[in-house]
Amino acid sequence: MLNQTYSAERESSAHTHREQDKKRETLLSYSLTMYLDSNLKIEVLSSLLGQIVQPYNEKGCVTSANILSVDDFHLYNLLGKAYVREFFIDEKDFFDPEYDYDFTDLSDSSQCMRGDELYERPKGWYRMALKVKGKYPDGNTWLGKKGWRSHSVPGEWPVSYHGTSLEGAKGIIRSHYTAGDRAMYGRGIYSTPDIHVADREDYAKTFTSKTTGKSYKVILQNRINPEKRVICQRSDYWLIPVDKEVSTKEEKQIVESSIRPYGILIKELNDDDGSDKDAGSLGGIIHSLFSAVNSLFS
Known part of the structure; x- marks a missing residue:
């Protein structure tokens, strides 16, 4: 009788674990399906740039000047110098799903190093990888090696994070991440190795998806x-x-040789997050622009 009771309890426990595994698999499948959605990716880019982004259609009347490359996206985000009203992207040339990573349910607390610096993995986020391999003349060593590892490899660069809030003049992330005279510790481009600093409301971009x-x-x-x-x-x-005397060409060279975004981190907001959920809407963008302009006269 005792053996039968133990067997029943063990079977019940195994059943519970199977159900939990199925639930985790369902959540993971949902997460992957949601974050791989082409329309959501387009919305993410639109919110980051504060400009219209559309999927590229070879049959449409699109000039090459309107096609957004990863390089241009990189520079527009860091220097805030996008003058094109509407962008188009070819998703297969822009994103690199092979290097996507789901940190949303990360339970591994192992300490990691990248570029001989502590790498705090972005628990709670999903990474949409950008297609950056082979984009730079110095090769891909700066990215390190693919796959899980806790250690650094020779020549790779440390990881940092930055947001793109238009109201960022208050702190580490400035308006459109532009190099400017009012920076806290000097003129230049700021980022942080601490995901929690970048996650703060003033620094992260927020938007509501129509998709x-x-x-x-x-x-x-x-x-x-x-x-x-x-x-x-x-x-x-x-x-x-970044010295304010440098030319636009020199500024571009400094950026490309110094800091390189390789992924977009996205996280679903809960009702209790207390963030401005309309910041990605037209009204939110106008409000942010007003706040940024107002800060110049503060």
Whole structure:
């Protein structure tokens, strides 16, 4: 009788674990389906740039000047110099799903290193990988090696994060991430190795999706050149110095050789997050623009 009771309890426990595994698999499948949706990806890019982005259609009348490359997206986000009213992207040339990673239910607390710096993995986020392999003349060493590892490899760059809030003049992330005179520790490009700093409301971009009806936060995940990075007095602020006397061409060269976004992190907002869920809407963008302009006269 005792053996029968033990057997029944063990069978019940195994059943519970199977149900939990099925639930995790269902959630993972839902997460992958949602974040791989082409329409959601288009909305993410539109919210980050604050401009219209459409899928590229070869049959449509689109000039090459309107096709958004990963390189241009990188520069527009860091320097805020996009003058094209409407962009088009070819998804297969822009995103690299092979390197996507689902951190939303991360339970592994192992300490990781990247570029000989502590890498705090973005628990709770999903990474949409950008197609950056082979984009730079110095090769792909800055990215390190593919796959799980806790250690650094020679030549790779540390990881940093930044948001793109238009109201970022208050702190680490400035308006459109533009290099400007009012930066806290000098003129240049700021990012942070601390995902929690980048996650703060003032720094992360938020928007509400027409595709899913849900609200999201968005942050860029970068690699940063340790030879060109300055660690500020606050060690969770990293700076790429940019002198205001440099030309536009020189500024572009500094950016491309110093900090490179390789993934877009996205996280679904809950009702208790307390974030501005309309920041990605037209009204939210106008409000942010007003706030940014108003800050110039503060």
